[in-house]
Amino acid sequence: MSEQSNQDVPEIEIAQIVACAENGVIGVDGDLPWSLPDDLKHFMRSTKGHAIIMGRKTFESLPKALDGRTNIVVSRSMAKEGVGENVLVARSLDEAIAMGLHESARLGRTTLWVAGGGEIYRESLEWTYRVVRTRVHMEVEGDTRYPELDEGAWSLVSSEAHGVDERHEVGFTIETWIRDSVE
Numbered sequence: 001m002s003e004q005s006n007q008d009v010p011e012i013e014i015a016q017i018v019a020c021a022e023n024g025v026i027g028v029d030g031d032l033p034w035s036l037p038d039d040l041k042h043f044m045r046s047t048k049g050h051a052i053i054m055g056r057k058t059f060e061s062l063p064k065a066l067d068g069r070t071n072i073v074v075s076r077s078m079a080k081e082g083v084g085e086n087v088l089v090a091r092s093l094d095e096a097i098a099m100g101l102h103e104s105a106r107l108g109r110t111t112l113w114v115a116g117g118g119e120i121y122r123e124s125l126e127w128t129y130r131v132v133r134t135r136v137h138m139e140v141e142g143d144t145r146y147p148e149l150d151e152g153a154w155s156l157v158s159s160e161a162h163g164v165d166e167r168h169e170v171g172f173t174i175e176t177w178i179r180d181s182v183e
């Protein structure tokens, strides 16, 4: 490939998308601790048409693979066959990222989403450039947490608040954090 055509290949960023209580909790008993339809809509809108990486436990918490996306499931135990046409199984995070970059390029997307859960967020954070984190304004008990972001290494670039209403018993704020460049 010539130098020129290398420059034409768009860079693909790895981004995490997560909803997290004020105390860091993201999950309880294999499920989400809340029901926030507008946050779910935001998740669906953001990831539509993209490749998304998730851990086996998160995949199993879904009623089915997410339509209109390539679901890349990281698992040492899951069978690779018979998982559905929009599902790929990776045996390691490295393999999942390689598959995800390839799929993102095929789909013409410049963001590869990481959609949880706790283990996968933690393991992939060092490769992550952007975090889209919904801060759910409550403290809740749970068994799965999101790692704390070192606010000296990340900058908050946007923030959008959503109040309590008849469909949302708790308010939330969708924040976008970008990793500060390392000189």
Ligand SMILES: NC(=O)c1ccc[n+]([C@@H]2O[C@H](COP(=O)([O-])OP(=O)(O)OC[C@H]3O[C@@H](n4cnc5c(N)ncnc54)[C@H](OP(=O)(O)O)[C@@H]3O)[C@@H](O)[C@H]2O)c1
Binding pocket: 017, 018, 019, 020, 025, 026, 027, 028, 029, 030, 031, 032, 054, 055, 056, 057, 058, 059, 061, 074, 075, 076, 077, 078, 090, 091, 092, 093, 115, 116, 117, 118, 119, 120, 121, 123, 144
């Ligand atoms: N609030 C949110 O935004 C959000 C988003 C996603 C999930 N969640 C919640 O998070 C919870 C699930 O998170 P979790 O931390 O328990 O599990 P998880 O990260 O979804 O999945 C863990 C599994 O991924 C596989 N895995 C992890 N690292 C691997 C590696 N390096 N190589 C190969 N396989 C690897 C293993 O599968 P095998 O055991 O098959 O090897 C492991 O058991 C649920 O409660 C879910 O609802 C919340």
